[in-house]
Amino acid sequence: xxxxxxxxxxxxxxxxxxxxxxxxxxxxxxxxxxxxxxxxxxxxxxxxxxxxxxxxxxxxxxxxxxxxxxxxxxxxxxxxxxxxxxxxxxxxxxxxxxxxxxxxxxxxxxxxxxxxxxxxxxxxxxxxxxxxxxxxxxxxxxxxxxx
Numbered sequence: 001x002x003x004x005x006x007x008x009x010x011x012x013x014x015x016x017x018x019x020x021x022x023x024x025x026x027x028x029x030x031x032x033x034x035x036x037x038x039x040x041x042x043x044x045x046x047x048x049x050x051x052x053x054x055x056x057x058x059x060x061x062x063x064x065x066x067x068x069x070x071x072x073x074x075x076x077x078x079x080x081x082x083x084x085x086x087x088x089x090x091x092x093x094x095x096x097x098x099x100x101x102x103x104x105x106x107x108x109x110x111x112x113x114x115x116x117x118x119x120x121x122x123x124x125x126x127x128x129x130x131x132x133x134x135x136x137x138x139x140x141x142x143x144x145x146x147x
Contacts, residue, residue: 005114094111096121
């Protein structure tokens with residue numbers, strides 16, 4: 001299960017990275033094709049807008065690279081008695097893969113939520129063991145299994 005979840009997460013990150021890189025290439029091309037206009041300020045305004053978009057995309061790419069680094073540090077063969085990065089956690093209410101904030105994934109008809117350690121539920125789960133419980137938004141869930 002963990003191998004498939006990690007694969008889904010890596011595919012998600014790779015797709016996001018590809019989209020961002022294509023968008024950056026489009027902006028570079030647009031900036032190269034932008035020529036001084038006789039209108040005057042139009043050129044500078046367009047360049048400033050493109051530069052702002054480029055900066056925003058670079059920041060997003062940094063975030064995606066960080067997610068990729070997190071995923072690359074996960075060893076799916078490692079099993080711990082406590083919830084940690086890379087754990088597949090089964091609770092009485094939901095299943096979680098502690099990795100990146102990807103949201104809902106379905107593997108073999110099982111719904112699993114990809115969450116980060118920094119998420120509210122991730123913070124509650126970290127370090128817990130089978131049999132312990134967490135309470136989130138007034139709802140208590142018991143940890144049934146950790147893989």
